Amino acid sequence: MATRKLGLPMRVPSADGLPERVTIWEVGPRDGLQNEATTVPVEVKLEFLDRLAAAGLSVLEATSFVHPKWVPQLADAERLLAGLTRRDGVRYPVLVPNQKGLGRALAAGVRDVAVFASATEAFARRNLNSGLDAQFDMFTPVVTRATAEGLAVRGYLSMCFGDPWEGPVPVEQVVRAGRRLLDLGCGQLSLGDTIGVATAGHVEALLRAFADAGVDPSVLAVHFHDTYGQALANTLAALRRGVSTVDSSAGGLGGCPYAESATGNLATEDLVWLLDGLGIEHGVDLDALVATSAWMAERLGRPSPSRVVRALTG
Amino acid sequence: MATRKLGLPMRVPSADGLPERVTIWEVGPRDGLQNEATTVPVEVKLEFLDRLAAAGLSVLEATSFVHPKWVPQLADAERLLAGLTRRDGVRYPVLVPNQKGLGRALAAGVRDVAVFASATEAFARRNLNSGLDAQFDMFTPVVTRATAEGLAVRGYLSMCFGDPWEGPVPVEQVVRAGRRLLDLGCGQLSLGDTIGVATAGHVEALLRAFADAGVDPSVLAVHFHDTYGQALANTLAALRRGVSTVDSSAGGLGGCPYAESATGNLATEDLVWLLDGLGIEHGVDLDALVATSAWMAERLGRPSPSRVVRALTG
Numbered sequence A, B: 001m002a003t004r005k006l007g008l009p010m011r012v013p014s015a016d017g018l019p020e021r022v023t024i025w026e027v028g029p030r031d032g033l034q035n036e037a038t039t040v041p042v043e044v045k046l047e048f049l050d051r052l053a054a055a056g057l058s059v060l061e062a063t064s065f066v067h068p069k070w071v072p073q074l075a076d077a078e079r080l081l082a083g084l085t086r087r088d089g090v091r092y093p094v095l096v097p098n099q100k101g102l103g104r105a106l107a108a109g110v111r112d113v114a115v116f117a118s119a120t121e122a123f124a125r126r127n128l129n130s131g132l133d134a135q136f137d138m139f140t141p142v143v144t145r146a147t148a149e150g151l152a153v154r155g156y157l158s159m160c161f162g163d164p165w166e167g168p169v170p171v172e173q174v175v176r177a178g179r180r181l182l183d184l185g186c187g188q189l190s191l192g193d194t195i196g197v198a199t200a201g202h203v204e205a206l207l208r209a210f211a212d213a214g215v216d217p218s219v220l221a222v223h224f225h226d227t228y229g230q231a232l233a234n235t236l237a238a239l240r241r242g243v244s245t246v247d248s249s250a251g252g253l254g255g256c257p258y259a260e261s262a263t264g265n266l267a268t269e270d271l272v273w274l275l276d277g278l279g280i281e282h283g284v285d286l287d288a289l290v291a292t293s294a295w296m297a298e299r300l301g302r303p304s305p306s307r308v309v310r311a312l313t314g
Helices: A028-035 A042-054 A077-083 A099-107 A121-128 A134-148 A171-184 A200-212 A231-240 A268-278 A286-300 A307-313 B028-035 B042-054 B077-083 B099-107 B121-128 B134-148 B171-184 B200-212 B231-240 B268-278 B286-300 B307-313
Strands: A023-026 A112-118 A152-158 A188-193 A220-224 A245-248 B023-026 B112-118 B152-158 B188-193 B220-224 B245-248
Touching: A023 A268, A028 A042, A042 A077, A042 A286, A099 A134, A112 A121, A112 A134, A112 A171, A121 A134, A134 A152, A134 A171, A152 A171, A171 A188, A171 A200, A188 A245, A200 A220, A200 A231, A200 B268, A220 A231, A231 A245, A231 A268, A231 B231, A245 A268, A268 A286, A268 A307, A268 B200, A286 A307, B023 B268, B028 B042, B042 B077, B042 B286, B099 B134, B112 B121, B112 B134, B112 B171, B121 B134, B134 B152, B134 B171, B152 B171, B171 B188, B171 B200, B188 B245, B200 B220, B200 B231, B220 B231, B231 B245, B231 B268, B245 B268, B268 B286, B268 B307, B286 B307
Parallel strands: A023 A245, A112 A152, A152 A188, A188 A220, A220 A245, B023 B245, B112 B152, B152 B188, B188 B220, B220 B245
Antiparallel strands: none
16 A cells, blocks of 8 residues: 555544644553563563654553562553653653552652552452542552652543443543542643543543533543544544543554454554644654554554554554 | 443544545445455355345445456456345445446346446556546546436545555645546545555645535545555544445455465444444444354354454454
């Protein structure tokens, strides 16, 4: 297919109040790799991060300081950060689950962290061994110390649309939990559709509820999974509501195209293709990114779930 | 994953002028199967059509009367139509490429046909052995006879966004070609993104241009391919512009999940999931449809490219 040579997609900026620029929050090295069956050597991760930065991505969620027992794929967090060549203008946030994780991150010289909360009681109990309210007791000292140390803190809020145990999640409940994370001191809130059940109308309703609660869309990010094929349509709905930070995963890392259920993150390449078509700036060199994802797919021994990667490397 | 039992996705109708009801124009039996490597026996096609109708799809593009040399997968068009049990309230349109094809269709008792035109010079020359203008000389007697016989006629317009030889296609050129098909007597015009390069802003721009040219969105349909993962986001953009007929293919037929480049149609199940979430009526029983696509995937010896099918049958 010769389409890339022809400079497609055609740039046709939409008039409907879309942001001029979007920040892509690249989660492949953390959220992607922690969900891959294959554990990647630290040298490969370092090359991956460097290639992603070279491709123009300005936020790379590098790793997680969760206990290695839970996420063995990221057990090398200290070694990774010690080996990282930081590029100017690039942020390398890491996930910290608790005070111990924050301590490890600070010792490794991290300046940018993210905490992970649940919007539902059931997921808080299962994933965090905590209740919906009690989880904030766990985060408060983490966020307080991080902000006191001058770190940027992002709050992830998971199960914002549906929960496998509770079903659809009322938007008011999500807004309440999100407001608490922001009030604690999180500078950004990433709204996660952890099981991929969101649809465009639900996304709009949730973002409208946040606006009604006085939360500016500039502090919000969206984090969609493509379980039911809705991730990019949901992203489009969020952009129309003024959101300008979008989480995605290079090559769709974390979702396996051979698996019966492909539950991976939105692929960064598919997002870039949409943004290019809408004339929205993002700073990413698509060819360099596709080459990087194709290279990583070889390391993982399976094709990329990203449609753009498959179309451009076919 | 227990999500289906919980009745997800949550229905959150959007306020932004979406249609209340969408007609799904199911192209799997024709556009899907003609692009599959495996040729399916006529008995399987008949069962497929009957199961799709039983699942609530009201328009089933059944086959094509193109010369068997070009599309051997559909060489059984006469046998298929002779064996078809037509259900009340279900339309079974067929593709007719020329006068000879129309003659065969009429002899087979068809009441609903579609013609296939190109929006670009290059594709008209390659696919139709004709020029952009000259192709209308070919269609005029076909559409004239079909309407005189009281048939409903749909006009497909391909390469409406990009063309592999010409690159991006100007919207004015597409509107001009589309107007000619409507003026000839086509009751509906399906705008095709044959190579999957459309993005949401481009879709909006094209539909705006049709509106400016006095074409009501009620006579338009959209036909997207998921080559670059944009099909559902493009559909959402079209719904917002008032389009209420959407082409899709059960189980994403025509696109192979193992191929390096997945160029298939939008999967009907992924579309239904979006429409369900938006509270838009469509009449389809998703579980019955998913079961049908899973059954057909077995006949074809490969998994379905539809994310919804994979998620719900995993």
